[in-house]
Amino acid sequence: MMIVGIVAVCVVLLVLAFLLPRLSRHPQNGTQRTLGAGGQAAGKAPGPLGRLLRKPFSSSSRAVSRSGAAGRRTRGRMPF
Secondary structure (H helix, E strand, O other): OHHHHHHHHHHHHHHHHHHOOHHHHHHHHHHHHHHHHHHHHHOOOOOHHHHHHHHHHHHHHHHHHHHHHHHHHHHHHOOO
């Protein structure tokens, strides 16, 4: 279920970054802040379990960042 949610957020950020590049920064930062808080909470588990539980949050944050950047980069390459 979390995977579907992250994919949906990435698609929305990609479209938002393409249509409104400056206004897409705030939702992107908010999403990354939320995922960072989840990763910090998951990382409090002891030992290797903490690293294992933190990994989905960090990879999701990286995906959100890449989708927003891809939308802005594509918009910057458009001829108009």
